[in-house]
Amino acid sequence: MACSGTSPSPIVGNPKCRNSYILSPLHPPPSSQKFPSLHFNSILSLRSGHFITSAHARISSSPNPRVHPNFVVMASGGQSRPLRIMISGAPASGKGTQCELITGKYGLVHIAAGDLLRAEIASGSENGKRAKEYMDKGQLVPDEIVVMMVKDRLMQPDSQEKGWLLDGYPRSMSQAVALKDLGIQPDLFLLLEVPEELLVERVVGRRLDPVTGKIYHLKYSPPENEEIAARLTQRFDDTEEKVKLRLQTHHQNV
Structure with missing residues (x-):
């Protein structure tokens, strides 16, 4: 769900987050x-x-x-x-x-x-x-x-x-x-x-700064400088193959 001018009020106001809005009450999901x-x-x-x-x-x-x-x-x-x-x-x-x-x-x-x-x-x-x-x-x-x-x-x-x-x-x-x-x-x-394609992109590009604990994303939130970029690490389960397996398991259980 994308943020737009026609979206109802946010759950706790974060217009940059595409899934932070609650629509009007309708039927059970x-x-x-x-x-x-x-x-x-x-x-x-x-x-x-x-x-x-x-x-x-x-x-x-x-x-x-x-x-x-x-x-x-x-x-x-x-x-x-x-x-x-x-x-x-x-x-x-x-x-x-x-x-x-x-x-x-x-x-x-x-x-x-x-x-x-x-x-x-x-x-x-x-x-x-x-x-x-x-x-x-x-x-x-x-x-x-x-x-x-x-x-x-x-x-x-x-x-x-x-x-x-x-x-x-x-x-x-x-x-x-x-x-x-x-x-x-x-x-x-x-x-x-x-959407699944966005989830895969988010996970595969995610990186951790082991010094500060800050999470970066190579596309959406890149490191501030080359020194930080050089020390970034990737979680062992943040590969495309593993995230697709996790998504498959998630969809089977939701």
Whole structure:
């Protein structure tokens, strides 16, 4: 979805991002049909603008703006709690940009499933070694490796007090069911959809500065000088072959 003068209001105002706009509410998105029993309170598709809601919760003004600067969720029992959001999309669909904007606006804790996995890999743990084998092949890491890591992170005090934005998980029906069985459900599920050819271009051109940690793109955000360009590295799974395998897996599970 491209940004244009006819687009409705942005989710959190980023006119440079082509998938940062929400269209008017219409009908349930096709991908939501695979999650009929999960009863997410809201599902948004940022490609077609589909929007569904349930009456299980409502959003209200925060009674304590210093802790929850914008809003909290009022559950059916009358208990207020911080907002819980899940965001999903293919590799390079813009999740990082949207997460930065959303957490900055609403004060939620950003929890990226990919970061949790990479931390396990870096630690050299048995789970990390198993995860790397699957990631090297461009495949999803088995649910049993990831779901408990996600649950433990969501239960930490900062997530419970401020609310959370879970990035990149769940990616399949089985993962969604596993979270539901653990009592974890969001108030809002965001789905970002971008044409595949653009996703491949974004991933293949992506580079990391190992000194500053800054992400560059050879076409869209090139390094400032030759010194930086010379030290840039590419993630092992950011090749065209591997990203196409990841996209194929993503499309099969959405």
